[in-house]
Amino acid sequence: MSSSLAFAAVERGGKEGVVTRSLSKSKAGFTKANMDAVSDNPAWTKATTARSKSFDETFPDLARRARGPQKAPTKTQVTLRLDARVVDHFEATGQGWQMRINEALKKAAGL
Template sequence: MDEDTRRAIARRAKALTLIMPTEEEDAAITKAALSDPDNPPMTDTELAKLQPARRPRGRPALEATKVATSIRFDNVVLDSFKALGPGWQTRINEILLQYLIETRQLSRFHATVQAGAKEQRKADEFLVVARDTVQAKEKVKRHLLASGREEAARERVITVDVGNAAVRDLPVIM
């Protein structure tokens, strides 16, 4: 190892060496900090309220996450979507979803919200994309709560698997 390399390594090691104050120096520094009227120490309550300054990386988590996949498109199809600018993958997803809705090919449930225990009066109706009746009912309740309809969310929800059957003109809950 030549002399210049050895010196460079020694400089890096020295720069990385932590120099700790003695107990007396530490006490003097702490005393000076505590007596500073412009910068009082934080209380335990204030320290407990501290949160990270940055949010986690990436987009916020969504209730319905998307799945990465690989699919082959004709060049003209892919180039046309990309030419429309950012969001081309989202547009493809929306068009495919709309196709499934229009051709009645979604795995979905017809959900009816019953108003009143003895009354068999419908308060609302939805098409719900879900894996089973339990998830369909949960999604309806969350949708009602999110739209500010707490009273309706407390009502009974009846779900029927409609598979590919035609149920038109109902709002779709994903």
């Protein structure tokens, strides 16, 4: 059997095949009564849909708080591998730890 297969396979009698199972055979499914018993979110009707509003209409103050695009890129995104102890040290200082790593690198580089 090839180890490069991206899906689960099983060898049966010299033949390879994808492992599948039928949900209809293994589970009976849920009835409307089951769903109604546990649902605290009723189904939407045409009237409910007609009365609905978009997020920005319902919460205009929250919708306006989005940060816009940068006028001029000030930072470059990179992938950097650091020692676990270094990352743990900066993460322990709380929110903004990536910014503090940037400040430490600038100081070390004399910038």
